[in-house]
Amino acid sequence: MIGRGPAHLLVAPGLALVAFVFLAPFLLLVAMSFWSQPEGSLLVDTTLTFKNYIRIFSDAYYLRGLGRTLWLSVATVALALVLGFPVAFWIVRRAGRLRRFVTALMLLPMVCGALLPTLGLVNLLSPLGIINGTLKTMGLIDRAIPLLGTQIGILIGLVQAFLPLMVLPLVAVLDRLPPSFEEAAMSLGARPAQVWQRVVLPLAAPGVLAGAVLVFCAALTSFVTPQILGQGKIATFATMTWQQASLVLDWPFASALAMVMLGLMAGLGGLLAVLRRANWAQT
């Protein structure tokens, strides 16, 4: 048996790496969000100030951006759930030998990163893309319907990108749900809709919650999809932060925007913890 000392030492390199590449820059980010830029300069004044946060919460533009980001994230969760539940159910109950293949297909967008599928969607959604091209060829439209550079376009991209984050936890939960439960409910006279409503859905709730949290956080902080499919015309919190950091070069303000996003996620995490505790208390 290895003693406590050596075991701790084994963790040390990993911890040191995390401290160096994550924790130190993160602390700098926190500090920088309370710094500012002097008038007419892009240099940083390290006097502590709340003015970045005051600007975010007093300017309707940033509040609208926050609202837009939240709405897109919630809509992504809802659509991913509606589309993902039947897929997860099918994988668990009906896919049979195809199960591994279909699961691998589901994972594909996650494995190949956000950029490739998003660029594929550009070909599909652009004014000269497949959808508009087909409609034009059929004589249904003269000018392209705007899909890129709209919230609908971003929503399509977000759902496409994060659907696997909903399906996989659902598959894990539904796997543990024996078909005999549904059969028992039916033998007692429940109609299919009632079986879903009173047996399947309540038992799948932990998977729904896990999937919803994963999809929500991924959509909330997503940058590539809103930037490319929104074409710089739709401001979300991530694209605003990038614009401030990379184009305006106001790093303190960009840091404050990032901190607000982080605060939102932490708040959501706290809320979930409370909900879970309440749930346990009930059961």
Next chain:
Amino acid sequence: MNWKTGWSVAALGLALGSGALAQDYSGKTLVVGTWGGDIERLLREHAAGPLEELTGAKVEFLLGGSGDRMAKMYAEKSNPTMDVTFQNVYEAPQALSDGLVVAPDESSAIYGDLWPGMNDGCYAMSLVGLGIAYNKGMVTEPVEWADMWKPEYRGMIAMAPYPSSEGDGLLGVAARLVGSDEHDPDAAFAKVSELGAPALNYTSLDEVFALMDAGEVAMAPMISGYVLAALKEWDNIGFAFPTDPGPVLVRDMVCQVANSPNPELAQMFIELALSPATQQAYAEELLFGPTNSKAELSHDAAADTINTPEEVASLLQLDWPYVISQRADWTERWNKDVLGQ
């Protein structure tokens, strides 16, 4: 050594005198930040190659957007790793005022060779103008700025993402169309927002030209140079320099980074970049107007570039230091008023 390189080496030798040449820079690496593609190729051929041959030093290019280089300079202010950087005119004066670059040396020979009034924060590298690219089948010539506001083109104007020289230029033009100038941002933004949200926020020439060719985009304010070179492949797309007001003068600048590791090599590189040989190649191949008054251009290149003092005088010059000071406010305003966010 080809004849152009030989010419550059000779010119640099003359410019620097034998003292500087006697020094051996072997083992040193000059880091130059610039845009990739044709610009890197021409700089490699006309500035980096000759410099390596002459000094024994190595030149390493750091490729990317000018915003990335600005960010790098601010991040490395106390310990810069880049020696020379190419920036836009909307960045150079800010870099100088924040002490990131060395002010152009007015007593140097090369300063005297450049068109007067062009060095702003850094040395002016090339001259281009903001004009209008348009679908020839949809827009009647001659094309003027005011045409973009005609009702039939509403929602069919493509724009570059803001902040950019193109966006600032359009604001300057819009303000003048209502009898004011860029110091009156209320008037400028009110006029630009009349155009409605852009049909496309273009990030590549192919993207905007494909949509323009298909009739989805009618016009786009664009910067000459690359655009003119690329347009030769599109029969039904034209490019106009309007007259009321004239095209907006936009410049690429070459800067010596302050406190960089290799200041002498940086100066030598900048002199080569500004030499007639490099400037002629920029003009002939990319249609970027030379800033060096000694550059001699072919008839074709001269026709498509801004290359005489009279042409420069016909251009609209913005108060760039003022425009730069408004960058943060105007970015927010552009997002709100123009993009409707």
